[in-house]
Amino acid sequence: MEKNKIIAKCKYCKTKNSKYSVINGATTNLWTHLKKVHPALLGISKSQRTLDLYKFDDRISEVIEGRFKNIIEKISKFHVVSTDTIKRDIMTKYIEMRTNVKIELHEILGKIAFSLDLWTSSVVKAYMGVIVHFIDQNWQLQQKTLDFFKIEGSYTGKNLANELIQVFEFYNIESKINGITVDNATNNDMMIYHLELWAIDKDISFCTNNHFHCFAHVVNLSVQAxxxxxxxxxxxxxxxxxxxxxxxxxxxxxxxxxxxxxxxxxxxxxxxxxxxxxxxxxxxxxxxxxx
Structure with a gap:
Protein backbone atom coordinates (compact mmCIF):
# COMPACT_ATOMS: atom_id res chain seq x y z
CA MET A 1 0.00 0.00 0.00
CA GLU A 2 1.37 3.44 -0.94
CA LYS A 3 -0.86 6.38 0.00
CA ASN A 4 -4.13 4.46 -0.41
CA LYS A 5 -2.87 2.78 -3.58
CA ILE A 6 -2.50 -0.97 -3.98
CA ILE A 7 0.66 -1.94 -5.84
CA ALA A 8 0.42 -5.15 -7.90
CA LYS A 9 3.57 -6.93 -9.06
CA CYS A 10 3.63 -9.30 -12.04
CA LYS A 11 4.51 -12.80 -10.83
CA TYR A 12 5.71 -13.86 -14.27
CA CYS A 13 8.41 -11.25 -15.04
CA LYS A 14 9.01 -10.07 -11.43
CA THR A 15 10.93 -6.97 -12.49
CA LYS A 16 10.80 -3.57 -10.87
CA ASN A 17 9.10 -2.23 -13.98
CA SER A 18 6.28 -4.72 -13.57
CA LYS A 19 4.73 -2.86 -10.64
CA TYR A 20 1.36 -1.28 -11.35
CA SER A 21 -1.01 0.67 -9.14
CA VAL A 22 -4.61 -0.38 -8.63
CA ILE A 23 -6.87 2.60 -7.91
CA ASN A 24 -10.51 2.12 -6.89
CA GLY A 25 -10.41 -1.50 -7.96
CA ALA A 26 -9.50 -0.70 -11.59
CA THR A 27 -7.31 -3.34 -13.23
CA THR A 28 -6.67 -1.69 -16.59
CA ASN A 29 -2.93 -1.40 -15.93
CA LEU A 30 -2.69 -5.08 -15.09
CA TRP A 31 -4.67 -6.11 -18.14
CA THR A 32 -2.55 -3.89 -20.41
CA HIS A 33 0.65 -5.44 -19.04
CA LEU A 34 -0.62 -8.98 -19.65
CA LYS A 35 -1.76 -8.41 -23.21
CA LYS A 36 1.45 -6.58 -24.18
CA VAL A 37 4.08 -8.61 -22.33
CA HIS A 38 2.47 -12.01 -21.76
CA PRO A 39 -0.12 -12.56 -24.54
CA ALA A 40 0.61 -16.30 -24.57
CA LEU A 41 -0.87 -16.60 -21.08
CA LEU A 42 -4.20 -15.52 -22.54
CA GLY A 43 -3.93 -18.00 -25.39
CA ILE A 44 -3.73 -15.34 -28.11
CA SER A 45 -1.24 -14.55 -30.83
CA LYS A 46 0.04 -11.08 -31.68
CA SER A 47 -2.20 -10.91 -34.74
CA GLN A 48 -5.16 -11.87 -32.61
CA ARG A 49 -4.83 -9.52 -29.64
CA THR A 50 -7.03 -6.62 -30.66
CA LEU A 51 -9.65 -8.81 -32.29
CA ASP A 52 -10.29 -11.18 -29.37
CA LEU A 53 -9.74 -9.04 -26.30
CA TYR A 54 -12.67 -6.75 -26.90
CA LYS A 55 -15.39 -9.10 -28.11
CA PHE A 56 -17.87 -8.76 -25.27
CA ASP A 57 -21.06 -9.33 -27.29
CA ASP A 58 -20.24 -12.72 -28.77
CA ARG A 59 -22.82 -15.42 -29.27
CA ILE A 60 -22.59 -18.35 -26.86
CA SER A 61 -20.88 -20.60 -29.39
CA GLU A 62 -18.23 -17.95 -30.09
CA VAL A 63 -17.57 -17.45 -26.39
CA ILE A 64 -17.07 -21.18 -25.88
CA GLU A 65 -14.72 -21.48 -28.84
CA GLY A 66 -12.91 -18.16 -28.36
CA ARG A 67 -11.23 -16.12 -25.67
CA PHE A 68 -13.32 -17.49 -22.78
CA LYS A 69 -12.22 -21.02 -23.62
CA ASN A 70 -8.56 -19.98 -23.69
CA ILE A 71 -8.79 -18.16 -20.35
CA ILE A 72 -10.49 -21.10 -18.60
CA GLU A 73 -7.92 -23.54 -19.93
CA LYS A 74 -5.01 -21.34 -18.82
CA ILE A 75 -6.38 -20.53 -15.37
CA SER A 76 -7.67 -23.91 -14.23
CA LYS A 77 -6.15 -26.33 -16.74
CA PHE A 78 -9.72 -27.27 -17.57
CA HIS A 79 -10.37 -28.49 -21.10
CA VAL A 80 -13.49 -26.86 -22.53
CA VAL A 81 -15.19 -29.17 -24.98
CA SER A 82 -16.43 -27.88 -28.32
CA THR A 83 -20.02 -26.99 -29.12
CA ASP A 84 -20.19 -29.98 -31.48
CA THR A 85 -19.24 -32.30 -28.61
CA ILE A 86 -21.84 -30.75 -26.30
CA LYS A 87 -24.50 -31.06 -29.00
CA ARG A 88 -23.56 -34.69 -29.70
CA ASP A 89 -23.63 -35.62 -26.00
CA ILE A 90 -27.02 -33.96 -25.48
CA MET A 91 -28.55 -35.70 -28.51
CA THR A 92 -27.10 -39.06 -27.42
CA LYS A 93 -28.63 -38.65 -23.96
CA TYR A 94 -31.93 -37.49 -25.45
CA ILE A 95 -32.21 -40.51 -27.75
CA GLU A 96 -31.31 -42.83 -24.87
CA MET A 97 -33.98 -41.36 -22.57
CA ARG A 98 -36.58 -41.35 -25.34
CA THR A 99 -35.89 -45.02 -26.08
CA ASN A 100 -36.25 -45.92 -22.39
CA VAL A 101 -39.61 -44.11 -22.20
CA LYS A 102 -40.76 -45.92 -25.32
CA ILE A 103 -39.91 -49.29 -23.75
CA GLU A 104 -41.58 -48.35 -20.45
CA LEU A 105 -44.81 -47.32 -22.17
CA HIS A 106 -44.80 -50.51 -24.23
CA GLU A 107 -44.64 -52.62 -21.04
CA ILE A 108 -47.65 -50.90 -19.43
CA LEU A 109 -50.67 -53.20 -19.39
CA GLY A 110 -53.33 -50.55 -18.84
CA LYS A 111 -54.36 -47.29 -20.46
CA ILE A 112 -52.49 -43.99 -20.31
CA ALA A 113 -53.67 -40.38 -20.12
CA PHE A 114 -52.29 -37.20 -21.64
CA SER A 115 -52.25 -33.49 -20.89
CA LEU A 116 -51.39 -30.97 -23.60
CA ASP A 117 -50.74 -27.27 -23.79
CA LEU A 118 -49.80 -24.77 -26.45
CA TRP A 119 -47.26 -22.04 -25.78
CA THR A 120 -46.24 -19.10 -27.94
CA SER A 121 -42.71 -17.71 -27.60
CA SER A 122 -41.75 -14.03 -27.55
CA VAL A 123 -40.88 -14.29 -31.26
CA VAL A 124 -44.38 -15.63 -32.03
CA LYS A 125 -43.52 -19.28 -32.58
CA ALA A 126 -46.04 -21.82 -31.28
CA TYR A 127 -45.05 -25.02 -29.48
CA MET A 128 -47.00 -27.96 -28.10
CA GLY A 129 -46.02 -29.83 -24.95
CA VAL A 130 -47.25 -33.40 -24.48
CA ILE A 131 -47.16 -35.06 -21.04
CA VAL A 132 -48.14 -38.67 -20.40
CA HIS A 133 -49.61 -39.93 -17.10
CA PHE A 134 -49.77 -43.60 -16.15
CA ILE A 135 -49.56 -46.19 -13.37
CA ASP A 136 -46.35 -48.19 -13.58
CA GLN A 137 -45.87 -51.86 -12.73
CA ASN A 138 -45.21 -50.93 -9.09
CA TRP A 139 -48.56 -49.11 -8.89
CA GLN A 140 -46.86 -45.73 -8.73
CA LEU A 141 -48.29 -42.72 -10.55
CA GLN A 142 -45.81 -41.52 -13.16
CA GLN A 143 -45.72 -38.59 -15.54
CA LYS A 144 -43.21 -37.88 -18.27
CA THR A 145 -42.77 -35.29 -20.98
CA LEU A 146 -43.19 -37.12 -24.28
CA ASP A 147 -42.52 -34.22 -26.60
CA PHE A 148 -42.16 -30.47 -26.94
CA PHE A 149 -42.20 -29.39 -30.55
CA LYS A 150 -42.82 -26.43 -32.82
CA ILE A 151 -46.23 -26.35 -34.48
CA GLU A 152 -45.88 -26.16 -38.25
CA GLY A 153 -48.65 -24.49 -40.21
CA SER A 154 -51.91 -23.10 -38.87
CA TYR A 155 -53.27 -23.78 -35.39
CA THR A 156 -56.44 -25.49 -36.59
CA GLY A 157 -57.87 -28.45 -34.74
CA LYS A 158 -57.09 -30.76 -37.65
CA ASN A 159 -53.45 -29.69 -37.81
CA LEU A 160 -53.02 -30.03 -34.03
CA ALA A 161 -54.57 -33.51 -34.19
CA ASN A 162 -52.15 -34.56 -36.94
CA GLU A 163 -49.18 -33.31 -34.89
CA LEU A 164 -50.38 -35.27 -31.84
CA ILE A 165 -51.02 -38.42 -33.87
CA GLN A 166 -47.36 -38.38 -34.95
CA VAL A 167 -46.36 -38.51 -31.27
CA PHE A 168 -48.75 -41.41 -30.59
CA GLU A 169 -47.44 -43.35 -33.59
CA PHE A 170 -43.78 -42.75 -32.76
CA TYR A 171 -44.22 -44.25 -29.29
CA ASN A 172 -46.59 -46.92 -30.64
CA ILE A 173 -49.23 -46.16 -28.00
CA GLU A 174 -52.29 -45.53 -30.19
CA SER A 175 -54.25 -48.41 -28.62
CA LYS A 176 -53.50 -47.25 -25.05
CA ILE A 177 -54.97 -43.74 -25.25
CA ASN A 178 -57.44 -43.05 -22.44
CA GLY A 179 -58.14 -39.41 -21.58
CA ILE A 180 -56.71 -36.17 -22.97
CA THR A 181 -56.76 -33.00 -20.87
CA VAL A 182 -56.51 -29.59 -22.57
CA ASP A 183 -57.80 -26.09 -21.92
CA ASN A 184 -61.06 -24.66 -23.24
CA ALA A 185 -59.78 -23.21 -26.51
CA THR A 186 -62.07 -23.87 -29.49
CA ASN A 187 -59.28 -25.34 -31.60
CA ASN A 188 -58.70 -27.93 -28.86
CA ASP A 189 -62.32 -29.04 -29.14
CA MET A 190 -61.83 -29.45 -32.89
CA MET A 191 -58.57 -31.31 -32.28
CA ILE A 192 -60.44 -33.89 -30.15
CA TYR A 193 -63.09 -34.16 -32.89
CA HIS A 194 -60.47 -34.98 -35.54
CA LEU A 195 -58.77 -37.42 -33.16
CA GLU A 196 -62.10 -39.24 -32.86
CA LEU A 197 -62.36 -39.51 -36.66
CA TRP A 198 -58.81 -40.88 -36.79
CA ALA A 199 -59.58 -43.38 -33.99
CA ILE A 200 -62.70 -44.64 -35.79
CA ASP A 201 -60.69 -45.16 -38.98
CA LYS A 202 -58.00 -47.06 -37.05
CA ASP A 203 -60.53 -49.03 -34.94
CA ILE A 204 -59.17 -47.43 -31.75
CA SER A 205 -61.37 -46.98 -28.68
CA PHE A 206 -61.39 -43.20 -28.35
CA CYS A 207 -64.12 -40.56 -28.66
CA THR A 208 -64.93 -37.01 -27.58
CA ASN A 209 -66.02 -38.37 -24.20
CA ASN A 210 -62.32 -38.97 -23.52
CA HIS A 211 -61.77 -35.21 -23.64
CA PHE A 212 -61.34 -33.50 -20.25
CA HIS A 213 -61.20 -29.75 -19.74
CA CYS A 214 -58.34 -28.50 -17.59
CA PHE A 215 -59.79 -27.80 -14.12
CA ALA A 216 -57.22 -25.10 -13.36
CA HIS A 217 -58.15 -23.32 -16.59
CA VAL A 218 -61.86 -23.50 -15.74
CA VAL A 219 -61.16 -22.09 -12.26
CA ASN A 220 -59.09 -19.31 -13.81
CA LEU A 221 -61.96 -18.32 -16.11
CA SER A 222 -64.36 -18.27 -13.15
CA VAL A 223 -62.03 -16.16 -11.04
CA GLN A 224 -61.40 -13.75 -13.92
CA ALA A 225 -65.16 -13.26 -14.26
Whole structure:
Protein backbone atom coordinates (compact mmCIF):
# COMPACT_ATOMS: atom_id res chain seq x y z
CA MET A 1 0.00 0.00 0.00
CA GLU A 2 1.37 3.44 -0.94
CA LYS A 3 -0.86 6.38 0.00
CA ASN A 4 -4.13 4.46 -0.41
CA LYS A 5 -2.87 2.78 -3.58
CA ILE A 6 -2.50 -0.97 -3.98
CA ILE A 7 0.66 -1.94 -5.84
CA ALA A 8 0.42 -5.15 -7.90
CA LYS A 9 3.57 -6.93 -9.06
CA CYS A 10 3.63 -9.30 -12.04
CA LYS A 11 4.51 -12.80 -10.83
CA TYR A 12 5.71 -13.86 -14.27
CA CYS A 13 8.41 -11.25 -15.04
CA LYS A 14 9.01 -10.07 -11.43
CA THR A 15 10.93 -6.97 -12.49
CA LYS A 16 10.80 -3.57 -10.87
CA ASN A 17 9.10 -2.23 -13.98
CA SER A 18 6.28 -4.72 -13.57
CA LYS A 19 4.73 -2.86 -10.64
CA TYR A 20 1.36 -1.28 -11.35
CA SER A 21 -1.01 0.67 -9.14
CA VAL A 22 -4.61 -0.38 -8.63
CA ILE A 23 -6.87 2.60 -7.91
CA ASN A 24 -10.51 2.12 -6.89
CA GLY A 25 -10.41 -1.50 -7.96
CA ALA A 26 -9.50 -0.70 -11.59
CA THR A 27 -7.31 -3.34 -13.23
CA THR A 28 -6.67 -1.69 -16.59
CA ASN A 29 -2.93 -1.40 -15.93
CA LEU A 30 -2.69 -5.08 -15.09
CA TRP A 31 -4.67 -6.11 -18.14
CA THR A 32 -2.55 -3.89 -20.41
CA HIS A 33 0.65 -5.44 -19.04
CA LEU A 34 -0.62 -8.98 -19.65
CA LYS A 35 -1.76 -8.41 -23.21
CA LYS A 36 1.45 -6.58 -24.18
CA VAL A 37 4.08 -8.61 -22.33
CA HIS A 38 2.47 -12.01 -21.76
CA PRO A 39 -0.12 -12.56 -24.54
CA ALA A 40 0.61 -16.30 -24.57
CA LEU A 41 -0.87 -16.60 -21.08
CA LEU A 42 -4.20 -15.52 -22.54
CA GLY A 43 -3.93 -18.00 -25.39
CA ILE A 44 -3.73 -15.34 -28.11
CA SER A 45 -1.24 -14.55 -30.83
CA LYS A 46 0.04 -11.08 -31.68
CA SER A 47 -2.20 -10.91 -34.74
CA GLN A 48 -5.16 -11.87 -32.61
CA ARG A 49 -4.83 -9.52 -29.64
CA THR A 50 -7.03 -6.62 -30.66
CA LEU A 51 -9.65 -8.81 -32.29
CA ASP A 52 -10.29 -11.18 -29.37
CA LEU A 53 -9.74 -9.04 -26.30
CA TYR A 54 -12.67 -6.75 -26.90
CA LYS A 55 -15.39 -9.10 -28.11
CA PHE A 56 -17.87 -8.76 -25.27
CA ASP A 57 -21.06 -9.33 -27.29
CA ASP A 58 -20.24 -12.72 -28.77
CA ARG A 59 -22.82 -15.42 -29.27
CA ILE A 60 -22.59 -18.35 -26.86
CA SER A 61 -20.88 -20.60 -29.39
CA GLU A 62 -18.23 -17.95 -30.09
CA VAL A 63 -17.57 -17.45 -26.39
CA ILE A 64 -17.07 -21.18 -25.88
CA GLU A 65 -14.72 -21.48 -28.84
CA GLY A 66 -12.91 -18.16 -28.36
CA ARG A 67 -11.23 -16.12 -25.67
CA PHE A 68 -13.32 -17.49 -22.78
CA LYS A 69 -12.22 -21.02 -23.62
CA ASN A 70 -8.56 -19.98 -23.69
CA ILE A 71 -8.79 -18.16 -20.35
CA ILE A 72 -10.49 -21.10 -18.60
CA GLU A 73 -7.92 -23.54 -19.93
CA LYS A 74 -5.01 -21.34 -18.82
CA ILE A 75 -6.38 -20.53 -15.37
CA SER A 76 -7.67 -23.91 -14.23
CA LYS A 77 -6.15 -26.33 -16.74
CA PHE A 78 -9.72 -27.27 -17.57
CA HIS A 79 -10.37 -28.49 -21.10
CA VAL A 80 -13.49 -26.86 -22.53
CA VAL A 81 -15.19 -29.17 -24.98
CA SER A 82 -16.43 -27.88 -28.32
CA THR A 83 -20.02 -26.99 -29.12
CA ASP A 84 -20.19 -29.98 -31.48
CA THR A 85 -19.24 -32.30 -28.61
CA ILE A 86 -21.84 -30.75 -26.30
CA LYS A 87 -24.50 -31.06 -29.00
CA ARG A 88 -23.56 -34.69 -29.70
CA ASP A 89 -23.63 -35.62 -26.00
CA ILE A 90 -27.02 -33.96 -25.48
CA MET A 91 -28.55 -35.70 -28.51
CA THR A 92 -27.10 -39.06 -27.42
CA LYS A 93 -28.63 -38.65 -23.96
CA TYR A 94 -31.93 -37.49 -25.45
CA ILE A 95 -32.21 -40.51 -27.75
CA GLU A 96 -31.31 -42.83 -24.87
CA MET A 97 -33.98 -41.36 -22.57
CA ARG A 98 -36.58 -41.35 -25.34
CA THR A 99 -35.89 -45.02 -26.08
CA ASN A 100 -36.25 -45.92 -22.39
CA VAL A 101 -39.61 -44.11 -22.20
CA LYS A 102 -40.76 -45.92 -25.32
CA ILE A 103 -39.91 -49.29 -23.75
CA GLU A 104 -41.58 -48.35 -20.45
CA LEU A 105 -44.81 -47.32 -22.17
CA HIS A 106 -44.80 -50.51 -24.23
CA GLU A 107 -44.64 -52.62 -21.04
CA ILE A 108 -47.65 -50.90 -19.43
CA LEU A 109 -50.67 -53.20 -19.39
CA GLY A 110 -53.33 -50.55 -18.84
CA LYS A 111 -54.36 -47.29 -20.46
CA ILE A 112 -52.49 -43.99 -20.31
CA ALA A 113 -53.67 -40.38 -20.12
CA PHE A 114 -52.29 -37.20 -21.64
CA SER A 115 -52.25 -33.49 -20.89
CA LEU A 116 -51.39 -30.97 -23.60
CA ASP A 117 -50.74 -27.27 -23.79
CA LEU A 118 -49.80 -24.77 -26.45
CA TRP A 119 -47.26 -22.04 -25.78
CA THR A 120 -46.24 -19.10 -27.94
CA SER A 121 -42.71 -17.71 -27.60
CA SER A 122 -41.75 -14.03 -27.55
CA VAL A 123 -40.88 -14.29 -31.26
CA VAL A 124 -44.38 -15.63 -32.03
CA LYS A 125 -43.52 -19.28 -32.58
CA ALA A 126 -46.04 -21.82 -31.28
CA TYR A 127 -45.05 -25.02 -29.48
CA MET A 128 -47.00 -27.96 -28.10
CA GLY A 129 -46.02 -29.83 -24.95
CA VAL A 130 -47.25 -33.40 -24.48
CA ILE A 131 -47.16 -35.06 -21.04
CA VAL A 132 -48.14 -38.67 -20.40
CA HIS A 133 -49.61 -39.93 -17.10
CA PHE A 134 -49.77 -43.60 -16.15
CA ILE A 135 -49.56 -46.19 -13.37
CA ASP A 136 -46.35 -48.19 -13.58
CA GLN A 137 -45.87 -51.86 -12.73
CA ASN A 138 -45.21 -50.93 -9.09
CA TRP A 139 -48.56 -49.11 -8.89
CA GLN A 140 -46.86 -45.73 -8.73
CA LEU A 141 -48.29 -42.72 -10.55
CA GLN A 142 -45.81 -41.52 -13.16
CA GLN A 143 -45.72 -38.59 -15.54
CA LYS A 144 -43.21 -37.88 -18.27
CA THR A 145 -42.77 -35.29 -20.98
CA LEU A 146 -43.19 -37.12 -24.28
CA ASP A 147 -42.52 -34.22 -26.60
CA PHE A 148 -42.16 -30.47 -26.94
CA PHE A 149 -42.20 -29.39 -30.55
CA LYS A 150 -42.82 -26.43 -32.82
CA ILE A 151 -46.23 -26.35 -34.48
CA GLU A 152 -45.88 -26.16 -38.25
CA GLY A 153 -48.65 -24.49 -40.21
CA SER A 154 -51.91 -23.10 -38.87
CA TYR A 155 -53.27 -23.78 -35.39
CA THR A 156 -56.44 -25.49 -36.59
CA GLY A 157 -57.87 -28.45 -34.74
CA LYS A 158 -57.09 -30.76 -37.65
CA ASN A 159 -53.45 -29.69 -37.81
CA LEU A 160 -53.02 -30.03 -34.03
CA ALA A 161 -54.57 -33.51 -34.19
CA ASN A 162 -52.15 -34.56 -36.94
CA GLU A 163 -49.18 -33.31 -34.89
CA LEU A 164 -50.38 -35.27 -31.84
CA ILE A 165 -51.02 -38.42 -33.87
CA GLN A 166 -47.36 -38.38 -34.95
CA VAL A 167 -46.36 -38.51 -31.27
CA PHE A 168 -48.75 -41.41 -30.59
CA GLU A 169 -47.44 -43.35 -33.59
CA PHE A 170 -43.78 -42.75 -32.76
CA TYR A 171 -44.22 -44.25 -29.29
CA ASN A 172 -46.59 -46.92 -30.64
CA ILE A 173 -49.23 -46.16 -28.00
CA GLU A 174 -52.29 -45.53 -30.19
CA SER A 175 -54.25 -48.41 -28.62
CA LYS A 176 -53.50 -47.25 -25.05
CA ILE A 177 -54.97 -43.74 -25.25
CA ASN A 178 -57.44 -43.05 -22.44
CA GLY A 179 -58.14 -39.41 -21.58
CA ILE A 180 -56.71 -36.17 -22.97
CA THR A 181 -56.76 -33.00 -20.87
CA VAL A 182 -56.51 -29.59 -22.57
CA ASP A 183 -57.80 -26.09 -21.92
CA ASN A 184 -61.06 -24.66 -23.24
CA ALA A 185 -59.78 -23.21 -26.51
CA THR A 186 -62.07 -23.87 -29.49
CA ASN A 187 -59.28 -25.34 -31.60
CA ASN A 188 -58.70 -27.93 -28.86
CA ASP A 189 -62.32 -29.04 -29.14
CA MET A 190 -61.83 -29.45 -32.89
CA MET A 191 -58.57 -31.31 -32.28
CA ILE A 192 -60.44 -33.89 -30.15
CA TYR A 193 -63.09 -34.16 -32.89
CA HIS A 194 -60.47 -34.98 -35.54
CA LEU A 195 -58.77 -37.42 -33.16
CA GLU A 196 -62.10 -39.24 -32.86
CA LEU A 197 -62.36 -39.51 -36.66
CA TRP A 198 -58.81 -40.88 -36.79
CA ALA A 199 -59.58 -43.38 -33.99
CA ILE A 200 -62.70 -44.64 -35.79
CA ASP A 201 -60.69 -45.16 -38.98
CA LYS A 202 -58.00 -47.06 -37.05
CA ASP A 203 -60.53 -49.03 -34.94
CA ILE A 204 -59.17 -47.43 -31.75
CA SER A 205 -61.37 -46.98 -28.68
CA PHE A 206 -61.39 -43.20 -28.35
CA CYS A 207 -64.12 -40.56 -28.66
CA THR A 208 -64.93 -37.01 -27.58
CA ASN A 209 -66.02 -38.37 -24.20
CA ASN A 210 -62.32 -38.97 -23.52
CA HIS A 211 -61.77 -35.21 -23.64
CA PHE A 212 -61.34 -33.50 -20.25
CA HIS A 213 -61.20 -29.75 -19.74
CA CYS A 214 -58.34 -28.50 -17.59
CA PHE A 215 -59.79 -27.80 -14.12
CA ALA A 216 -57.22 -25.10 -13.36
CA HIS A 217 -58.15 -23.32 -16.59
CA VAL A 218 -61.86 -23.50 -15.74
CA VAL A 219 -61.16 -22.09 -12.26
CA ASN A 220 -59.09 -19.31 -13.81
CA LEU A 221 -61.96 -18.32 -16.11
CA SER A 222 -64.36 -18.27 -13.15
CA VAL A 223 -62.03 -16.16 -11.04
CA GLN A 224 -61.40 -13.75 -13.92
CA ALA A 225 -65.16 -13.26 -14.26
CA UNK A 226 -65.45 -12.52 -10.52
CA UNK A 227 -62.51 -10.10 -10.62
CA UNK A 228 -64.34 -7.97 -13.17
CA UNK A 229 -66.43 -6.74 -10.23
CA UNK A 230 -63.20 -5.28 -8.76
CA UNK A 231 -61.83 -3.97 -12.05
CA UNK A 232 -61.55 -0.30 -10.99
CA UNK A 233 -59.66 -1.08 -7.77
CA UNK A 234 -57.34 -3.58 -9.47
CA UNK A 235 -56.61 -1.15 -12.31
CA UNK A 236 -55.61 1.54 -9.79
CA UNK A 237 -53.14 -0.82 -8.10
CA UNK A 238 -51.78 -1.99 -11.44
CA UNK A 239 -51.29 1.56 -12.75
CA UNK A 240 -49.48 2.63 -9.57
CA UNK A 241 -47.10 -0.29 -9.89
CA UNK A 242 -46.43 0.44 -13.56
CA UNK A 243 -45.66 4.08 -12.75
CA UNK A 244 -43.35 3.14 -9.88
CA UNK A 245 -41.40 0.92 -12.29
CA UNK A 246 -41.43 3.35 -15.21
CA UNK A 247 -37.92 4.64 -14.45
CA UNK A 248 -35.03 3.84 -12.10
CA UNK A 249 -35.51 7.22 -10.42
CA UNK A 250 -39.17 6.56 -9.62
CA UNK A 251 -38.43 3.09 -8.35
CA UNK A 252 -35.66 4.43 -6.11
CA UNK A 253 -38.00 7.14 -4.79
CA UNK A 254 -40.60 4.47 -4.04
CA UNK A 255 -38.06 2.46 -2.04
CA UNK A 256 -36.98 5.56 -0.11
CA UNK A 257 -40.58 6.39 0.85
CA UNK A 258 -41.15 2.77 1.88
CA UNK A 259 -38.02 2.85 4.04
CA UNK A 260 -39.18 6.04 5.78
CA UNK A 261 -42.33 4.15 6.76
CA UNK A 262 -40.37 1.17 8.11
CA UNK A 263 -41.15 -0.98 5.07
CA UNK A 264 -37.95 -2.51 3.76
CA UNK A 265 -36.99 -5.00 1.06
CA UNK A 266 -40.48 -5.08 -0.44
CA UNK A 267 -41.22 -4.15 -4.03
CA UNK A 268 -44.61 -4.12 -5.75
CA UNK A 269 -45.59 -7.22 -7.71
CA UNK A 270 -47.11 -6.70 -11.14
CA UNK A 271 -49.68 -9.31 -12.10
CA UNK A 272 -50.00 -11.42 -15.22
CA UNK A 273 -53.68 -11.11 -16.22
CA UNK A 274 -53.91 -14.74 -17.40
CA UNK A 275 -52.75 -16.00 -13.99
CA UNK A 276 -55.32 -15.17 -11.31
CA UNK A 277 -52.94 -16.22 -8.52
CA UNK A 278 -50.56 -13.48 -9.68
CA UNK A 279 -53.38 -10.96 -9.18
CA UNK A 280 -53.74 -12.28 -5.65
CA UNK A 281 -50.00 -11.81 -5.08
CA UNK A 282 -50.19 -8.27 -6.45
CA UNK A 283 -53.07 -7.32 -4.13
CA UNK A 284 -51.45 -9.00 -1.12
CA UNK A 285 -48.18 -7.13 -1.69
CA UNK A 286 -50.09 -3.86 -2.16
CA UNK A 287 -51.75 -4.40 1.24
CA UNK A 288 -48.35 -5.06 2.80
CA UNK A 289 -47.03 -1.82 1.31
CA UNK A 290 -50.01 0.26 2.36
CA UNK A 291 -49.03 3.02 4.80
Missing amino acids: ALKQLKDEIDKIRNLIIKSHSSPQRHQKFLEISSLNNIKNLSPILDVPTRWNSIYNMIQRALNLRV
